Amino acid sequence: MQAFDTLTGIAVPFGAANVDTDAIIPARFLKTVTRTGLGRGAFAALRENPDNLFDSPRNAGAPILIAGDNFGCGSSREHAPWALADLGFRTVIAPSFADIFAGNAFKNGLLLVVLPQAQIDRLMAIAGEHEITVDLENQVVTTPFQDRFAFEIDPFRKACLLGGLDEIGLTTQMEGEIAAYEARLQRERPWAA
Amino acid sequence: MSQQPRTLYEKVWHDHVVSRRDDGTSLIWIDRHLIHEVTTPQAFEGLRIAGRRLRRPDLTLAVPDHNVPTRDRRLPNPDPESTTQLAMLESNCAEFGVELIDIHAAEQGIVHVIGPEQGFTLPGLTIVCGDSHTATHGAFGALAFGIGTSEIEHVFATQTLLLRQAKTMEVRVTGTLGFSVTAKDVALAIIGRLGTAGGTGYVVEYTGEVIRDLSIEGRMTVCNMAIEGGARSGMVAPDEKTFAYLRGRPRAPTGARWDAAVAYWRTLPSDAGAAYDATLTIDGSEIAPQVTWGTSPEDVVPITGRVPAPDSFADAGKRDAALRSLAYMDLAPGTRLQDVAVENVFIGSCTNSRIEDLRAAAAVAKGRHIASNIRQALVVPGSGLVKRQAEAEGLDRIFTEAGFDWREPGCSMCLSMNPDRVPAGERCASTSNRNFVGRQGPGARTHLLSPAMAAAAAVTGRLTDVRELMG
Ligand code: SF4
Numbered sequence: 001m002q003a004f005d006t007l008t009g010i011a012v013p014f015g016a017a018n019v020d021t022d023a024i025i026p027a028r029f030l031k032t033v034t035r036t037g038l039g040r041g042a043f044a045a046l047r048e049n050p051d052n053l054f055d056s057p058r059n060a061g062a063p064i065l066i067a068g069d070n071f072g073c074g075s076s077r078e079h080a081p082w083a084l085a086d087l088g089f090r091t092v093i094a095p096s097f098a099d100i101f102a103g104n105a106f107k108n109g110l111l112l113v114v115l116p117q118a119q120i121d122r123l124m125a126i127a128g129e130h131e132i133t134v135d136l137e138n139q140v141v142t143t144p145f146q147d148r149f150a151f152e153i154d155p156f157r158k159a160c161l162l163g164g165l166d167e168i169g170l171t172t173q174m175e176g177e178i179a180a181y182e183a184r185l186q187r188e189r190p191w192a193a
Numbered sequence: 194m195s196q197q198p199r200t201l202y203e204k205v206w207h208d209h210v211v212s213r214r215d216d217g218t219s220l221i222w223i224d225r226h227l228i229h230e231v232t233t234p235q236a237f238e239g240l241r242i243a244g245r246r247l248r249r250p251d252l253t254l255a256v257p258d259h260n261v262p263t264r265d266r267r268l269p270n271p272d273p274e275s276t277t278q279l280a281m282l283e284s285n286c287a288e289f290g291v292e293l294i295d296i297h298a299a300e301q302g303i304v305h306v307i308g309p310e311q312g313f314t315l316p317g318l319t320i321v322c323g324d325s326h327t328a329t330h331g332a333f334g335a336l337a338f339g340i341g342t343s344e345i346e347h348v349f350a351t352q353t354l355l356l357r358q359a360k361t362m363e364v365r366v367t368g369t370l371g372f373s374v375t376a377k378d379v380a381l382a383i384i385g386r387l388g389t390a391g392g393t394g395y396v397v398e399y400t401g402e403v404i405r406d407l408s409i410e411g412r413m414t415v416c417n418m419a420i421e422g423g424a425r426s427g428m429v430a431p432d433e434k435t436f437a438y439l440r441g442r443p444r445a446p447t448g449a450r451w452d453a454a455v456a457y458w459r460t461l462p463s464d465a466g467a468a469y470d471a472t473l474t475i476d477g478s479e480i481a482p483q484v485t486w487g488t489s490p491e492d493v494v495p496i497t498g499r500v501p502a503p504d505s506f507a508d509a510g511k512r513d514a515a516l517r518s519l520a521y522m523d524l525a526p527g528t529r530l531q532d533v534a535v536e537n538v539f540i541g542s543c544t545n546s547r548i549e550d551l552r553a554a555a556a557v558a559k560g561r562h563i564a565s566n567i568r569q570a571l572v573v574p575g576s577g578l579v580k581r582q583a584e585a586e587g588l589d590r591i592f593t594e595a596g597f598d599w600r601e602p603g604c605s606m607c608l609s610m611n612p613d614r615v616p617a618g619e620r621c622a623s624t625s626n627r628n629f630v631g632r633q634g635p636g637a638r639t640h641l642l643s644p645a646m647a648a649a650a651a652v653t654g655r656l657t658d659v660r661e662l663m664g
Binding site: 032033034076078082104108156168171174181182185192 | 208211212216220222234235238239245260274275277278281315317318341342343346347351352353355446450451453454457610
């Protein structure tokens with residue numbers, strides 16, 4: 001997984017509340033065999049409008065998405081974070097996120113930043129014209145206008161994101177214990193091993 | 194010093210802890226991993242991108258089932274996307290050294306049918322699969338549960354999962370079942386009492402005389418639907434029936450290993466006095482054949498019942514849900530379930546596609562014919578071996594003579610990822626496990642019931658009390 005440190009870039013001022021995972025990636029795109037390439041189906045309904053935010057040249061390559069309350073609710077499909085990542089997003093800033101989506105996002109290296117609505121509004125106003133910086137180490141979002149918005153994050157998730165460690169990477173560090181268990185299993189319950 | 198009495202789940206959990214972490218989670222060893230074509234491609238891709246190997250291919254078994262066509266398999270697959278997923282499964286298994294039961298093998302079938310059939314499923318094991326009905330294997334006293342794609346990749350790479358220990362719930366079904374009342378009716382009655390979220394956070398252990406008296410296949414049907422009550426796993430303590438079912442299966446242990454295994458399996462049942470975090474008791478002798486009326490498995494009533502009025506629910510959320518369900522199902526409150534006509538019948542899915550299910554349905558179909566309003570009546574065996582056994586017993590002829598369609602094994606109309614669909618606006622009497630909106634096709638209206646009840650609906654053209662037909 002790509003390590004996350006400090007990210008400065010264009011933010012897409014999306015802002016809609018209760019955006020569900022069906023809206024992020026409709027079911028008809030689920031018969032895929034890769035995590036990549038889902039960007040073409042991301043926000044498909046919205047993007048039928050040619051003037052949508054996601055395809056506007058100004059937002060090309062934007063790594064930051066600013067969203068509304070309860071982002072990612074609905075079906076548990078892991079395709080939602082895959083689709084966002086494929087569109088180029090590395091972080092989403094919103095007042096709140098749906099639970100399962102938050103877990104899936106973390107498992108796929110997508111940083112979710114929770115900020116109060118007033119600060120989101122301020123970022124929305126700036127986003128169109130100026131770059132925004134997300135500093136994970138210091139847990140702060142900054143703007144060129146001296147705004148400093150601190151955010152909270154679970155220390156375990158922070159460490160994983162900073163180190164580019166996915167859960168598999170972390171578990172692999174316990175290989176000694178896994179191998180010891182495996183050897184014991186072979187001795188004690190050979191039919192299972 | 195004597196040890197505290199423990200439940201079946203606590204014993205299996207304890208024997209699989211690789212390491213305990215400070216945050217309350219444990220790294221748990223996974224004994225068996227079943228995989229299929231739909232939820233694995235991205236997990237294999239993840240391994241490839243990270244340059245990781247699949248740690249224990251010998252504990253992994255692959256079979257295509259979710260989107261395989263159930264008509265003649267020698268014909269080209271009509272769906273290019275499904276063709277790609279099937280080809281990916283083959284090439285991924287070859288690349289990572291995983292054994293594949295391919296689409297043309299006699300043993301091919303639904304993952305949850307072939308695991309037990311092959312003796313891949315054994316008591317006391319941890320078993321995972323990227324499908325939420327993995328609890329089926331709990332019928333053998335295994336701890337079995339469904340996982341997502343990231344977790345599949347985690348198991349591929351490490352043969353472990355990071356988990357938090359669940360709470361325990363005992364669902365005790367007492368007494369004896371009445372005439373023509375089956376494991377499916379027990380499963381539905383339990384969900385009716387528990388609600389779809391009642392088991393959330395729990396591992397359920399099914400106990401009581403009714404569960405003891407059920408066949409192994411019946412226990413699989415009950416455990417299969419644990420997730421519909423919100424529980425990720427359901428379990429039944431292994432007993433002599435369990436051992437008899439497994440002895441001699443292709444992947445079951447043999448000789449001295451078999452004896453050692455049985456000795457261990459006998460230590461697994463919950464100790465006398467073991468405490469559960471919650472208990473639900475149901476009188477099995479009061480369970481009638483069940484049928485669902487709505488779009489959630491908890492929307493269930495006895496076949497003798499009527500469609501409930503939304504106002505009869507105390508909870509406002511439930512009232513709204515019932516209103517939406519009735520609109521989708523096109524049913525009026527107060528309608529007798531037995532007056533509801535159906536156009537489609539599906540006998541199959543990992544809930545009810547084993548030989549006993551087919552026998553029960555055939556017993557009803559025998560000497561009768563599907564009603565004139567039935568447009569499709571599919572019988573989809575759970576595996577090639579079930580199909581072959583049924584054909585040896587002449588069940589296929591009973592079905593075809595009665596007007597049913599006898600198909601190749603797979604998930605089929607349980608989730609309609611293949612061409613088997615219920616047309617929009619039509620009803621289906623289905624032995625599967627989910628009556629969700631659109632599950633059997635966009636606009637499809639599902640009524641869940643047992644195989645005998647499904648066959649009864651096929652021959653009368655409406656939801657029918659099988660006891661009247663057979664009595
Ligand atoms: S039959 Fe249905 S529930 Fe069972 S494994 Fe297949 S899709 Fe899942």
